[in-house]
Amino acid sequence: xxxxxxxxxxxxxxxxxxxDWGLFNAWTISIVxxxxxxxxxxxxxxxxxxxxxxxxxxxxxxxxxxxxxxxxCACIIGLITGLGRVSKNKAINLLASTYVxxxxxxxxxxxxxxxYYALGRLxxxxxxxxAVIAMSVCYGAYMGEVFRAGITAIDKGQSEAARSxxxxxxxxxxxxxxxxxxxxxxxxxxNEFIALLKDTxxxxxxxxxxxxxxxxEFSSETFLYFETFTMVALVYLVITLLLSKGVSLMExxxxxxxxx
Amino acid sequence: xxxxxxxxxxxxxDIRHVSKSFGALKALNNxxxxxxxxxxxxxxxxxxxxxxxxxxxxxxxxxxxxGTIIVDGLDINAPxxxxxxxxxxxxxxxxxxxxxxxxxxxxxxxLAPMKLKGMSRAEADEMGLKLLDKVGIMEKAHVYPSKLSGxxxxxVAIARAxxxxxxxxxxxEPTRALDPEMIGxxxxxxxxxxREGMTMAVVTHEMGFxxxxxxxxxxxxxxxxxxxxxxxxxxxxPEHDRTKLFxxxxx
Ligand SMILES: Nc1ncnc2c1ncn2[C@@H]1O[C@H](COP(=O)(O)OP(=O)(O)OP(=O)(O)O)[C@@H](O)[C@H]1O
Ligand SMILES: [Mg+2]
Numbered sequence: 001x002x003x004x005x006x007x008x009x010x011x012x013x014x015x016x017x018x019x020d021w022g023l024f025n026a027w028t029i030s031i032v033x034x035x036x037x038x039x040x041x042x043x044x045x046x047x048x049x050x051x052x053x054x055x056x057x058x059x060x061x062x063x064x065x066x067x068x069x070x071x072x073c074a075c076i077i078g079l080i081t082g083l084g085r086v087s088k089n090k091a092i093n094l095l096a097s098t099y100v101x102x103x104x105x106x107x108x109x110x111x112x113x114x115x116y117y118a119l120g121r122l123x124x125x126x127x128x129x130x131a132v133i134a135m136s137v138c139y140g141a142y143m144g145e146v147f148r149a150g151i152t153a154i155d156k157g158q159s160e161a162a163r164s165x166x167x168x169x170x171x172x173x174x175x176x177x178x179x180x181x182x183x184x185x186x187x188x189x190x191n192e193f194i195a196l197l198k199d200t201x202x203x204x205x206x207x208x209x210x211x212x213x214x215x216x217e218f219s220s221e222t223f224l225y226f227e228t229f230t231m232v233a234l235v236y237l238v239i240t241l242l243l244s245k246g247v248s249l250m251e252x253x254x255x256x257x258x259x260x
Numbered sequence: 261x262x263x264x265x266x267x268x269x270x271x272x273x274d275i276r277h278v279s280k281s282f283g284a285l286k287a288l289n290n291x292x293x294x295x296x297x298x299x300x301x302x303x304x305x306x307x308x309x310x311x312x313x314x315x316x317x318x319x320x321x322x323x324x325x326x327g328t329i330i331v332d333g334l335d336i337n338a339p340x341x342x343x344x345x346x347x348x349x350x351x352x353x354x355x356x357x358x359x360x361x362x363x364x365x366x367x368x369x370x371l372a373p374m375k376l377k378g379m380s381r382a383e384a385d386e387m388g389l390k391l392l393d394k395v396g397i398m399e400k401a402h403v404y405p406s407k408l409s410g411x412x413x414x415x416v417a418i419a420r421a422x423x424x425x426x427x428x429x430x431x432x433e434p435t436r437a438l439d440p441e442m443i444g445x446x447x448x449x450x451x452x453x454x455r456e457g458m459t460m461a462v463v464t465h466e467m468g469f470x471x472x473x474x475x476x477x478x479x480x481x482x483x484x485x486x487x488x489x490x491x492x493x494x495x496x497x498p499e500h501d502r503t504k505l506f507x508x509x510x511x
Contacts, residue, residue: 161358161417164319165372165424166348175371179362 027241034237041231048227052218053235059214060235066128066200066210067243070135071193077140078189082147083173096144103141109202111138116206131203139196146192150185151177183254190247194240201236211235271330272297272428272459273318278327280313287313288324289483295428300460302470302491305480306506311463314480315430318461319350332427348376351421351429355436357413359405365392365416366401369423376424384423391419395449411442415449422453429453431462467511471495479503 041049084096112134120130162172204213215232273295280288316322370384392398395415435443454473477494
């Protein structure tokens, strides 16, 4: 009656597969590889690498900031959009659908430029804020689709049962439908989180000193391109792997009522 | 059975000239039917005859195209009627159970009374356990529905509906999805409920249940009520050819 339905949205599995080979799974191998390489380089070749990592650390924080705030905003926008997309109210439905249609039709980079230069300059918005708004608005649309898919995947009998007990549409959505939809929504949402994290590197094109931009600055001053971008790639890898682990832990916790 | 719970004359459900179409298909064609307080009506008929649609329009899971439906004195389709409030008086049991899989058995029972009637958790738990005891699965209170057999799930679904203390219970083929050995346990609960005087509308193919419990049997075909009467009349001397044909196929 309640087997997990997987909604396949876009990219492949960013979340480690469930096949348990002890320590020999892709996630563990990757994280061990990334962290030990970073440590090895810092300890045994401190000359460029320690300098690099210290220079990059500000950028890591900015990347984190942009990612976390954008994820939160995109989730809220996504939830609202998803609810709008399943709403029986025609105007709300049309509004949500149009938003998704427009956003999905414009490349993220163009949206970034647009919000950053066009709106940012016009309204005098802070650089970082403009970047976060652009990421959130874009990913909000994608997440809206994930939410919509998750909500519509719940059997119609669930909302009929809730309605027949006397719950109104809102109570039905928040007490019955969404708590179940999380389970199917979370894997694709996790994929969106990770895609978002990686796409924050695009904000380096703007005047936002994220991880990638700090790398570009450092390498253009020192001409240590290979060393710098090796470090940048490794740091992105570590952050991405940690985020994907977090998502799969959350997923495991949410699936409690099927396993019991 | 009909003698023990004599139906009073006050109609609690009054369906008047109701029609409903799905596209070109007329699922209900000018149907009228009323139920009095305490009455048990069993609705039978071939697949696609409109039984579910009729039952589901009583609590407005389906909205009818024309005609009126009065429940407990209120026109359910009138703009002034608070349908959510009215639905609290109408318990519904589905063929597919539709328990909430993310809630334990007990939570399935207590969710609506707590959220809709402001019952405290302690009160709701006490009442929920009493109801689970009544349907014979108190020991499963804290497990998730996916751990239960079909028969157990359906008994929980009945208890969940009863937790709102409805005036009327609607059953849409509650035993159709069950393995034969589990049908009895669910029917037993329904018989008990009937004996307690609950007003019930039951769509079912269980003719034994209809004979034992029904005050009235309603036969539907092609979106209309073809014939209705007491079980004695219905099973011994049906008037219409279509009723006879249906009964000959099912009995
Ligand atoms: N949501 C719907 N959309 C389109 N057609 C529908 C819908 N619900 C019911 N119908 C159609 O209306 C007719 C009556 O359906 P209904 O479910 O009321 O029949 P039923 O007597 O309950 O049949 P069964 O014994 O198979 O449950 C059928 O032809 C059915 O296909
Ligand atoms: Mg039916």
